[in-house]
Amino acid sequence: MATLRDIRRRITSVKSTQQITKAMKMVAAAKLRRAQERMQKARPYARSLDEMLGHVSAKVEASLHPLLAVREPKKVAVLVLSGDRGLAGSFNANIIRRAANEVQALQQGGADVKLICVGRKSYEFFNKRDYPVLAHYINFFNNLDFTHAQDIATLLSAKYVAAELDRVFLVYNEFKSVMQQKIVVQQLLPIVPRPPEAEKYPADYLFEPAPVKLLDTLCPRYLNIEVWQALLESYAAELGARMSAMDAATENAREVLEQLRLHYNKARQASITKELLDIVGGAEALQK
Numbered sequence: 001m002a003t004l005r006d007i008r009r010r011i012t013s014v015k016s017t018q019q020i021t022k023a024m025k026m027v028a029a030a031k032l033r034r035a036q037e038r039m040q041k042a043r044p045y046a047r048s049l050d051e052m053l054g055h056v057s058a059k060v061e062a063s064l065h066p067l068l069a070v071r072e073p074k075k076v077a078v079l080v081l082s083g084d085r086g087l088a089g090s091f092n093a094n095i096i097r098r099a100a101n102e103v104q105a106l107q108q109g110g111a112d113v114k115l116i117c118v119g120r121k122s123y124e125f126f127n128k129r130d131y132p133v134l135a136h137y138i139n140f141f142n143n144l145d146f147t148h149a150q151d152i153a154t155l156l157s158a159k160y161v162a163a164e165l166d167r168v169f170l171v172y173n174e175f176k177s178v179m180q181q182k183i184v185v186q187q188l189l190p191i192v193p194r195p196p197e198a199e200k201y202p203a204d205y206l207f208e209p210a211p212v213k214l215l216d217t218l219c220p221r222y223l224n225i226e227v228w229q230a231l232l233e234s235y236a237a238e239l240g241a242r243m244s245a246m247d248a249a250t251e252n253a254r255e256v257l258e259q260l261r262l263h264y265n266k267a268r269q270a271s272i273t274k275e276l277l278d279i280v281g282g283a284e285a286l287q288k
Contacts, residue, residue, distance in 0.1 A: 004271065007264045011257060018253035024087065025246035032178070032239040039175060039232040046229045053218050054193040064212050066161045067219040070190050073167040076111045077134060077159070078103055079152070079188065079227075080126075081172035081234040082119035084141055089248075091173065091181065091241035092121040098183050099171045103131070111167075118152065118231070134159075141235050149228035157223055160189045172230045173237035179244055181237040188226060191219055 057068065080099040082092050099115070099122065106113045114134040117123035123136040135155060140148050159165040168189035173181040 004264065004267055007260060007267060011260050011264065014253050014256050014260065018250055018257070021246045021249040021253060025243055025250060028239050028243040028246060032236060032243060035232065035236040035239055036175070039229075039236050042225075042229050042232055046225045049218070049222055049225055050194045053191070053215075053222050056214050056218060057193040065215040065219055067157060067189060067191050067223065068193075068215070071163070071166040073106075073109075073111055075164065075166045076106050076113050077116055077156070077165050077168045078106070078113060079116045079156070079168060079170045080118065080122045081170070081230055082117070082122035083234075083238040084120040084139055086121065087245060088238055088242040089245035091238055092119075095171060095173055095183060096122055096125050098185070100126075102169065102171060102185060114165075116152070116155075118234075141231075141238070144231060144235055146224075146228055149231055150224050153220070153223040153227045156189060156227075157220060165189070170226070170230055172234045173241075175233045175236040175240060178240040181241060184230075186226075186230075188223065191222060 078099060080095065082095050086092065103113050103115065114132045115122075115126050116134050117126060117136040118138075119141070120138040123133065123138055127133055127136075137148065137152065156165070156168050160168065167187065170184075170186045170188045172184055172186075174184045176182050
């Protein structure tokens, strides 16, 4: 049976853990607020660029731009966005599991699959298991910048234009709410522009410069924005998952403390009763 000293040590340890989880929850909440603002500001631009690319690409043949050209998917890359740190519930485990399933399905289809890992957790998992990792990017989410998306997009476009890759998929967590994230598998390359929606008052657009020239600007920019939006969504989803996980851990610590205090009081009461019985027994022995 645990002594009073052991129970007091456990209570102190759980209190310290509770303070840490509460602080981590507050930090995640503060970071999440800023991450949500950046993510929500980027969404309208990404949506408008997607619509514009759809209008322009509808006027030309897809084969006229290398990032639109469709080839048989023999060489495929999967871009996986995970976190750099743990303590975020099942956030990293879910994204890694989904990416591994996608890789397995592609390999069963006869494709040569390589991975591009963004985030320490995905890189460590796949690298230790001898998955073919083409490139990895770690430790930049705390200082996330648009140049990071540009670097990744530049690598992907260069590999695709050189025919070293025939298809590129993106696997990431889309932010829905603090309590909910949605895993998204999206084709990045070749670019599949959104078909123009039927307009109430259809018009014949005039493009200046020519649509082919516009694609030279729009396609790389579209790829940059898609990667950037995915990075923002993934980071916000990670912070939301960490906030929820730390909130649950803090609540669990509170429940453990209540049980330990109850156990401590019972043990203390039993110790006092035993001491009283010893005193009474000793007094009776002296009277005899």
